[in-house]
Amino acid sequence: MYGIVNKAIQELIETQYGINTWEKVRNNARIEDEIFLSNQVYDDTVTFTLATSAAMVLSISLESFLIALGEYWILETGQRHYNHYMIAGGANLKEFLINLPHFHTRIKLIYNELRPPEFEISDIKENSLRIHYFSTRTGLTQFVVGLLYGVGKMFNQEIKVMVESVEQDGNIHDVFLINW
Ligand code: HEM
Structure with missing residues (x-):
């Protein structure tokens, strides 16, 4: 990385x-x-x-550290060093989450060897949605949880994150159910 x-x-x-x-x-x-x-x-x-x-x-635990790192990444690294990318990500929590699948496209312009995660959004409701997470790496589920908490804090909104696993085409991937 x-x-x-x-x-x-x-x-x-x-x-x-x-x-x-x-x-x-x-x-x-x-x-x-x-x-x-x-x-x-x-x-x-x-x-x-x-x-x-x-x-x-x-x-x-490693999981607790990864959650802390995810929050730090959004609230410190993201907001301090890449604030214009964070602002461009969306004007509110829901918009930011719905735009997440496109987020690293812009980052790839500065870091062209980036191997970013892929996200897909489903089940969009008034106060909840699901984020599907695909990665070339394993072990980063709790990092994503921390990132999502960080995004909630960035918009001063308390969120709940539930991790689910889903099988699609024979492969298992993480799904995060976000409520706010
Ligand atoms: C301006 C803010 C951001 C920057 C500069 C950034 C940049 C990066 C970089 C450099 C990596 C390492 C990947 C590599 O080097 O190949 C990475 C990975 C990752 N990013 Fe971002 N990112 C940002 C925001 C976000 C946000 C908002 C999310 C989701 C909420 C996110 C989710 C992830 C995840 C999950 C990984 C781990 C890679 C994997 O799963 O394989 N990032 N990002």
Whole structure:
């Protein structure tokens, strides 16, 4: 994944737990890079090893860390560094979620080797909808949950996220039922 994701892990830990904790996470993960370059592609194992190490050092589950990272990604990385993309994503929560399938098309213009997730929207009702999530990677379900909570907070709206699994054409994918 692009270094910006590893950078977000580093920033989250440094700002919320301090530089010493970050050093522990980095050493425990046996990562030698002292800085991550946003626009360089790193092997996915770097990101997964850092997340696993962070959960271990902070004595929380990997799932809890991924949720925290998802929220941080939206509220800090997204809003601070890419605010115009977040604004272009939609004027309110529902619109933003309905537009989600197109979100990374714009991001791909800056990060052209991006391997983004795919989203499909279904069952749109007044206060709920379903998001179908397809990825080339596994293990990121709770990251998506955190991202969705982050999007809710961005619009100052409390949301509920329920994870469901659905089989389609013999493959299983995650579905998120969002209520607000
Ligand atoms: C301006 C804000 C955003 C930027 C700059 C951004 C950028 C990225 C980048 C660089 C990656 C790593 C993929 C790679 O390097 O191949 C990524 C992955 C991902 N993004 Fe975004 N993204 C943004 C917003 C969002 C939003 C709003 C969502 C959904 C709510 C989202 C969902 C994901 C997911 C789930 C992944 C993991 C990849 C996978 O599932 O395979 N992102 N994004």
